[in-house]
Amino acid sequence: MNKKHVFNAGPCILPQAALDASIEAIKDFKGTGVSLLCISHRTKEWDATMDECRALWKELLHIPDDYEVIFLGGGASLEFLCVAMNFLEKKAAYLDTGVWASKALKEAKAFGEAYAIASSKDKNYTYIPKGYEIPTDLDYFHITTNNTIYGTEIKTDIDCPVPLIADMSSDILSRPVDVSKYAMIYGGAQKNAGPAGVAFAIIRKDALGKVTRHLPTMIDYRTHIDKLSMFNTPPVFPIFVMNETLKWLKGIGGVEAMHKINLRKAQTLYDEIDRNSLFVGTAVPEDRSIMNICFVMAPGREDLQDEFLAFSKERGMVGLKGHRSVGGFRASVYNACTQEDVDALVACMQEFEKLHK
Numbered sequence: 245m246n247k248k249h250v251f252n253a254g255p256c257i258l259p260q261a262a263l264d265a266s267i268e269a270i271k272d273f274k275g276t277g278v279s280l281l282c283i284s285h286r287t288k289e290w291d292a293t294m295d296e297c298r299a300l301w302k303e304l305l306h307i308p309d310d311y312e313v314i315f316l317g318g319g320a321s322l323e324f325l326c327v328a329m330n331f332l333e334k335k336a337a338y339l340d341t342g343v344w345a346s347k348a349l350k351e352a353k354a355f356g357e358a359y360a361i362a363s364s365k366d367k368n369y370t371y372i373p374k375g376y377e378i379p380t381d382l383d384y385f386h387i388t389t390n391n392t393i394y395g396t397e398i399k400t401d402i403d404c405p406v407p408l409i410a411d412m413s414s415d416i417l418s419r420p421v422d423v424s425k426y427a428m429i430y431g432g433a434q435k436n437a438g439p440a441g442v443a444f445a446i447i448r449k450d451a452l453g454k455v456t457r458h459l460p461t462m463i464d465y466r467t468h469i470d471k472l473s474m475f476n477t478p479p480v481f482p483i484f485v486m487n488e489t490l491k492w493l494k495g496i497g498g499v500e501a502m503h504k505i506n507l508r509k510a511q512t513l514y515d516e517i518d519r520n521s522l523f524v525g526t527a528v529p530e531d532r533s534i535m536n537i538c539f540v541m542a543p544g545r546e547d548l549q550d551e552f553l554a555f556s557k558e559r560g561m562v563g564l565k566g567h568r569s570v571g572g573f574r575a576s577v578y579n580a581c582t583q584e585d586v587d588a589l590v591a592c593m594q595e596f597e598k599l600h601k
């Protein structure tokens with residue numbers, strides 16, 4: 245079998261070291277003689293994994309002491325609802341940068357006045373709206389920093405006069421973040437942080453407890469903070485793999501070193517898209533994501549789309565088909581995707597161009 249280059253949008257490629265450690269732990273968790281899949285979560289060995297994982301998040305993102313990191317089931321989609329229940333008393337604004345942002349807003353509307361302050365829907369979300377003013381009477385302002393489907397990204401931590409809440413599902417741990425600018429950062433783990441099955445939330449503790457509604461125990465973030473994410477049975481296997489993924493990230497020099505690697509990978513691919521006569525990028529250049537790189541066939545060459553998908557598949561490329569709402573191709577170049585994977589894709593695009601010039 246030829247080598248696969250995995251560009252899946254999530255679940256996606258994970259570091260080989262994390263996969264190897266997980267395979268070993270399924271056979272024997274930390275020398276206990278019991279598989280990771282069969283251990284009790286009420287053991288000192290498991291406590292140590294949870295502690296290590298929490299500590300790595302704090303270390304890698306330089307999370308200030310007044311924040312806590314929690315691990316939750318239900319994915320980012322459940323957090324759309326929990327965010328609103330925990331923070332929305334009267335009014336919140338959302339930046340509408342795509343389907344995930346719209347879904348988050350839809351959930352919030354059930355709990356108070358929630359609206360889109362600006363939207364890039366007019367151009368199928370190919371840019372990040374700018375020039376809007378954030379009112380000071382909001383309970384919070386919600387952004388989606390990386391728009392997985394459209395390949396746009398808010399690459400800097402914005403100044404916000406009200407609590408800022410960010411869905412960072414698809415760019416967390418890809419670049420340094422000033423956590424102190426956010427009341428909460430959350431996301432599904434299944435891109436840079438680990439496999440599917442667990443969500444993460446980084447919450448400034450004093451931002452909680454401001455709503456008057458009754459919060460069911462499992463919805464109340466304070467439950468999970470107080471119980472160190474062990475109020476109920478945690479998703480043991482995904483958290484284990486997450487911990488191994490974070491250990492790998494620390495080993496390569498942390499988020500700062502990863503960011504440099506990611507910038508180079510993204511630049512390599514965008515340069516080829518801009519150079520190659522057969523392809524064009526879909527996101528406006530200044531808002532291009534360094535995680536999800538979206539492109540289509542150049543005008544007049546659309547008939548080659550299926551042929552390129554088959555051609556690239558033969559050369560080991562996996563997961564290049566774009567989301568149905570954008571079409572074309574999407575290369576998700578998350579942390580564990582290597583420069584070698586990107587170079588292989590570029591070589592494939594060049595070879596295809598030679599065939600069709």
Ligand SMILES: Cc1ncc(COP(=O)(O)O)c(C=O)c1O
Pocket residue numbers: 254318319320321322344388390391392393411412413414431432433
């Ligand atoms: C930016 C973003 N937010 C939210 C989600 C939804 O995540 P989940 O499937 O964990 O609910 C996704 C999924 O791809 C995403 O990319």
